[in-house]
Amino acid sequence: MSRIRKVHVLLAAVTAALCVPASGVSSSVGAPSTITKIGKGEGSLNLIAWEGYTQPQWVKPFTKATGCKVRAKYGGSSDEMVTLMRTGQYDAVSASGDASLRLILGKDVRAIDPKLIPDFKNFIPQLKSPSHNTVKGVHYGISLQWGPNTLLYNTKKVKPAPKSWSVLYSSKFKGKVTVPDNAIQIADAALYLSKSKPSLGITDPYELTDTQFKATVDLLKKQHSLVKKYWGTAGDEIDLFKNGGATVGASWPYQTITLQAAKAPVKDLIPKEGATGWADTWMISTKAKHPNCAVMWIKWVSTPKVQAQQAISFGETPANTKACAVMNKLSKGSCAQYHANASTAYFNSIKFWKTPVKDCGNGKNNCTDYSKWQSAWTDIKS
Numbered sequence: 001m002s003r004i005r006k007v008h009v010l011l012a013a014v015t016a017a018l019c020v021p022a023s024g025v026s027s028s029v030g031a032p033s034t035i036t037k038i039g040k041g042e043g044s045l046n047l048i049a050w051e052g053y054t055q056p057q058w059v060k061p062f063t064k065a066t067g068c069k070v071r072a073k074y075g076g077s078s079d080e081m082v083t084l085m086r087t088g089q090y091d092a093v094s095a096s097g098d099a100s101l102r103l104i105l106g107k108d109v110r111a112i113d114p115k116l117i118p119d120f121k122n123f124i125p126q127l128k129s130p131s132h133n134t135v136k137g138v139h140y141g142i143s144l145q146w147g148p149n150t151l152l153y154n155t156k157k158v159k160p161a162p163k164s165w166s167v168l169y170s171s172k173f174k175g176k177v178t179v180p181d182n183a184i185q186i187a188d189a190a191l192y193l194s195k196s197k198p199s200l201g202i203t204d205p206y207e208l209t210d211t212q213f214k215a216t217v218d219l220l221k222k223q224h225s226l227v228k229k230y231w232g233t234a235g236d237e238i239d240l241f242k243n244g245g246a247t248v249g250a251s252w253p254y255q256t257i258t259l260q261a262a263k264a265p266v267k268d269l270i271p272k273e274g275a276t277g278w279a280d281t282w283m284i285s286t287k288a289k290h291p292n293c294a295v296m297w298i299k300w301v302s303t304p305k306v307q308a309q310q311a312i313s314f315g316e317t318p319a320n321t322k323a324c325a326v327m328n329k330l331s332k333g334s335c336a337q338y339h340a341n342a343s344t345a346y347f348n349s350i351k352f353w354k355t356p357v358k359d360c361g362n363g364k365n366n367c368t369d370y371s372k373w374q375s376a377w378t379d380i381k382s
């Protein structure tokens with residue numbers, strides 16, 4: 001999945017580094033122990049992050065307060081982030097839900113005691129122990145920010161206003177549909193089918209049997225002829241709606257707010273079937289050379305002020321409920337714009353991304369894993 005909000009993606013060459021255990025936190029790759037205390041900072045911190053997650057306005061104060069100098073490598077996709085983490089050169093990663101379980105199952109990340117993060121108690125309940133970063137009650141990271149995948153539409157071209165994801169599969173909008181270029185988009189189609197074709201028995205859009213998966217892929221193959229473009233960045237979709245190339249699409253609140261600020265006739269909504277959504281987690285590598293600085297960083301970016309700064313800067317929603325008031329001080333009305341003060345019903349309508357694995361959670365291993373999703377997505381677009 002690509003989560004870059006801007007039109008460009010920074011890619012840099014990977015350099016080799018030694019893995020040296022640091023004081024305060026022991027390192028064990030085979031069976032990583034839970035981080036339960038913070039030792040003295042090591043003076044450095046090497047991060048893999050989405051572009052925009054390490055802005056000077058919160059990085060510089062962090063370095064001044066802790067002595068940990070931050071070096072960030074921007075990842076262009078979840079797949080790239082997983083690959084980079086497995087080089088052992090980085091301390092932590094801002095993993096999205098379609099990457100986090102891969103890192104957990106690969107024993108690439110350490111478990112962490114949430115008690116080390118004072119603001120954890122202020123997080124929305126849905127992001128305290130989500131299935132994409134918590135396994136059998138063990139936390140393998142701390143949630144950061146999130147966003148729903150919304151239905152975006154042109155208010156002048158789509159009347160009456162849509163209530164269902166069905167418009168993305170309707171021939172009425174042939175050549176005017178746009179959806180993310182991302183294998184996890186299969187889950188959006190599965191969520192729609194869970195309501196429109198209940199006989200399939202889909203209860204979790206990320207846990208699909210072969211029959212459910214085939215039905216979902218077939219729907220997306222039929223949709224292919226309707227799609228104007230599979231967008232890779234938020235900028236791509238914004239341009240499509242600005243120039244009339246798209247009338248309906250799967251989107252994020254960032255695009256809606258940007259388009260509305262430009263006076264484009266658009267609105268968005270969570271359809272009656274609900275929606276998927278992404279949620280990022282800071283995860284610490286089992287091979288981290290600077291684990292103490294990594295925990296300090298997670299503690300820092302979990303505070304209301306930094307959560308608010310990042311939410312407004314990047315265009316997403318903070319996990320910390322205390323960030324809402326700070327957001328409105330920084331930018332009037334931003335808390336509501338990004339649904340940071342939404343109702344429990346709104347939060348519960350979001351099915352957060354998680355890596356598809358064979359284990360269906362019912363004692364059976366008959367679900368399709370992520371590799372099949374990736375292969376199918378390539379076929380869908382061909």
